[in-house]
Amino acid sequence: MLNTKEYFNQFDVTFAVEELDNEAAATIQGGYDLIVYDGYNGTGEVLGEFNFGKAVLGAGNNRISSVKINAGRWKFSDWYYYSGQFEEFTNTGTINLDSLDNRTSSIQRF
Numbered sequence: 001m002l003n004t005k006e007y008f009n010q011f012d013v014t015f016a017v018e019e020l021d022n023e024a025a026a027t028i029q030g031g032y033d034l035i036v037y038d039g040y041n042g043t044g045e046v047l048g049e050f051n052f053g054k055a056v057l058g059a060g061n062n063r064i065s066s067v068k069i070n071a072g073r074w075k076f077s078d079w080y081y082y083s084g085q086f087e088e089f090t091n092t093g094t095i096n097l098d099s100l101d102n103r104t105s106s107i108q109r110f
């Protein structure tokens, strides 16, 4: 008989190990150039990690409140395919979004 609790515990362990693997891989490669967060100042849920832009944000749509830029220049737009109102950043560091707070729907590297 299937023990549901054991099954899900096993799933959690597998998921955690896969996450560690991704993290380790990113560290070896120097990490992602852009990380986006639900909260301000790089806090809260990590909504995505990018080396390239994304024309249509999925789960992170309209949720990003701050970003950590390790490299590159990035544009955050309030509509898909980099259109509509936007904010652009050319510096590295952790930055809170202003007018795009909880409104970003696409991310472009430029």
Ligand SMILES: [Ca+2]
Pocket: 037, 038, 039, 062, 063, 064, 065, 102
């Ligand atoms: Ca948010």
